[in-house]
Amino acid sequence: xxxxTTLMLRSPLTQLIESDGLTADRLAGLSALEIGRLPVxxxxxxxxxxxxxxxxxxxxxxVRIAGDVGHVAGIGxxxxxxxxxxxxxxGASVGAGMSGGRIxxxxxxxDDAGQAMTGGSLVVRGSAGNRVGAGAPGxxxxxxxxEIVVAGSVGAEAGARMRRGLLFVNRDAGDHVxxxxxxxxxxxLGRTGREPAxxxxxxxxxxxxxxxxPVTYRYxxxxxxxxxxxxxxxxxxxxxxTIGPExxxxxxxxxxxxAGTVGKGEILEWISx
Amino acid sequence: MExxxxxxxxxxxxxxxxxATRLIITAANERWAxxxxxxxxxxxxxxxxxxxxxxxxxxxxxxETPDERxxxxxxxxxxDTDSLGKRLVERIxxxxxxxxxxxxxxxxxxxxxxxVAGRALRAFGDxxxxxxxxxxxxxWRIPVMDGEFLVQESFGVVKGVGGGNFIILGTDLRSTLAxxxxxxxxxxxxxxxxxxxxxxxxxxGSKVGSRRYKSVPATTNDAFCPTLRPLTPxxxxxxxxxxxxxxxxxxxxxxxxxxxxxxIEAACRPGVHAITAGNFGGKLGPHxxxxxAIMGQSQVAEAPRA
Numbered sequence: 001x002x003x004x005t006t007l008m009l010r011s012p013l014t015q016l017i018e019s020d021g022l023t024a025d026r027l028a029g030l031s032a033l034e035i036g037r038l039p040v041x042x043x044x045x046x047x048x049x050x051x052x053x054x055x056x057x058x059x060x061x062x063v064r065i066a067g068d069v070g071h072v073a074g075i076g077x078x079x080x081x082x083x084x085x086x087x088x089x090x091g092a093s094v095g096a097g098m099s100g101g102r103i104x105x106x107x108x109x110x111d112d113a114g115q116a117m118t119g120g121s122l123v124v125r126g127s128a129g130n131r132v133g134a135g136a137p138g139x140x141x142x143x144x145x146x147e148i149v150v151a152g153s154v155g156a157e158a159g160a161r162m163r164r165g166l167l168f169v170n171r172d173a174g175d176h177v178x179x180x181x182x183x184x185x186x187x188x189l190g191r192t193g194r195e196p197a198x199x200x201x202x203x204x205x206x207x208x209x210x211x212x213x214p215v216t217y218r219y220x221x222x223x224x225x226x227x228x229x230x231x232x233x234x235x236x237x238x239x240x241x242t243i244g245p246e247x248x249x250x251x252x253x254x255x256x257x258x259a260g261t262v263g264k265g266e267i268l269e270w271i272s273x
Numbered sequence: 274m275e276x277x278x279x280x281x282x283x284x285x286x287x288x289x290x291x292x293a294t295r296l297i298i299t300a301a302n303e304r305w306a307x308x309x310x311x312x313x314x315x316x317x318x319x320x321x322x323x324x325x326x327x328x329x330x331x332x333x334x335x336x337e338t339p340d341e342r343x344x345x346x347x348x349x350x351x352x353d354t355d356s357l358g359k360r361l362v363e364r365i366x367x368x369x370x371x372x373x374x375x376x377x378x379x380x381x382x383x384x385x386x387x388x389v390a391g392r393a394l395r396a397f398g399d400x401x402x403x404x405x406x407x408x409x410x411x412x413w414r415i416p417v418m419d420g421e422f423l424v425q426e427s428f429g430v431v432k433g434v435g436g437g438n439f440i441i442l443g444t445d446l447r448s449t450l451a452x453x454x455x456x457x458x459x460x461x462x463x464x465x466x467x468x469x470x471x472x473x474x475x476x477x478g479s480k481v482g483s484r485r486y487k488s489v490p491a492t493t494n495d496a497f498c499p500t501l502r503p504l505t506p507x508x509x510x511x512x513x514x515x516x517x518x519x520x521x522x523x524x525x526x527x528x529x530x531x532x533x534x535x536x537i538e539a540a541c542r543p544g545v546h547a548i549t550a551g552n553f554g555g556k557l558g559p560h561x562x563x564x565x566a567i568m569g570q571s572q573v574a575e576a577p578r579a
Binding site: 145147164165166184185202204221223224225226227229230231233234238248249264 | 420
């Protein structure tokens with residue numbers, strides 16, 4: 001990473017830290033000193049970021065965060081451009097509301113990763129908690145653009161109320177994946193949990209590792225969906241995910257639903273040959 | 274200038290600006306990708322009567338295509354963007370959408386100017402169509418009887434060049450045709466260029482206007498017709514009884530230059546007496562491809578002339 005700004009955790013965290021504006025685009029215009037003066041919150045206490053992190057570099061659109069920041073919430077929230085790499089675990093709401101740039105977490109993340117994002121890409125090399133790419137509580141929409149790629153598993157309600165975009169889960173997804181999805185594509189290579197894609201309007205759930213299709217869906221046909229191939233090839237090429245040729249070129253059972261809504265959604269269940 | 278015993282005339286090809294696009298057609302196998310491409314590029318030899326010029330650029334291996342299926346790239350040229358857009362909709366709709374197992378993608382992703390031909394085709398889905406956005410690109414899913422036809426929404430457009438050419442003057446039909454075929458095979462290795470005439474070769478080179486029929490825009494190039502040698506001012510050397518022309522359209526000047534060089538190189542073989550090119554005195558087309566500059570300053574010699 002060329003001339004990156006590095007934030008090194010000074011000591012292990014035991015309390016939750018709320019970061020505010022810890023994004024690559026915001027830090028791009030700031031010196032190390034100015035970055036150190038940015039506020040973070042520990043409960044009610046406001047702290048300078050420099051008390052938590054040792055800041056090196058500055059004035060770079062490439063940012064690295066080193067150390068276990070599993071207790072830090074909101075890293076990358078609202079990011080619009082640049083590159084942010086978190087070298088360990090990260091807390092909740094990573095990349096929430098982001099609209100551009102790329103965030104890569106080399107560990108796992110907490111709940112609400114990519115919440116209501118509108119663009120950019122969020123890559124999690126570990127697993128993610130609940131509500132990946134979903135909407136904020138009470139919001140009518142989840143993510144409306146961008147791409148989320150999770151190399152591990154995700155918790156419940158991944159992609160809930162998704163309006164547009166791509167969510168790829170390399171392993172298992174918890175219950176209620178793609179719940180009330182409006183549009184967009186959710187791909188799960190592992191097993192999906194209970195009640196997938198309930199209330200879907202016209203989104204797509206691609207289930208490779210096994211799915212219990214809800215009774216409100218109707219079988220259409222078994223075929224080779226061309227858009228799924230394009231999505232898999234893109235994910236493999238851009239994010240380096242290993243996706244077998246039998247999946248990329250596979251046949252899928254298409255179920256149309258949810259009959260309780262306009263019913264233009266679909267579940268595509270991979271069948272092994 | 275002489276190259277391998279063939280006289281290279283000190284002249285130039287005069288070419289014109291056109292608007293160009295590249296399509297990537299994929300299918301379940303090479304057979305159907307090629308079939309769709311051949312059908313799409315059929316009846317597209319000249320904008321004079323076909324409204325566009327098109328041909329297969331090259332086959333694509335699966336790792337070169339967006340869906341990792343076998344594919345073919347096709348170049349299409351028209352006089353303006355509006356006309357190009359109409360031809361795209363017509364030809365994708367009638368030749369690719371109709372062909373089993375195909376999908377159709379943009380081959381100029383970096384082009385700033387776009388034609389939303391895929392979007393125009395979505396209406397064939399009669400409301401049952403859908404779209405997906407992958408990597409910022411929208412793809413339309415049109416339900417058809419073998420599953421779905423996937424077409425990218427927009428296709429890039431660039432300022433291309435049409436009408437590059439070189440003319441092969443040979444002893445007889447057999448040797449001239451062999452030289453032209455060799456030229457076509459050589460040009461096929463150059464990306465960004467197509468040869469829009471049948472098999473890449475034009476036997477009916479034309480001149481602007483007519484001696485006899487005022488309403489006809491183009492007529493036979495009588496100066497290069499061997500049967501008319503004593504009946505009209507002839508440009509043929511005495512030992513040339515056959516002439517074939519290679520016309521090139523390219524995405525840019527450098528591609529055409531490269532293609533002309535390898536094509537002329539391949540055509541310089543026994544049975545060929547001279548290579549020349551067609552132009553309009555340099556007054557019409559802004560792109561000039563000088564044969565000597567393309568072939569480099571090698572041997573210079575006088576060739577027998579009529």
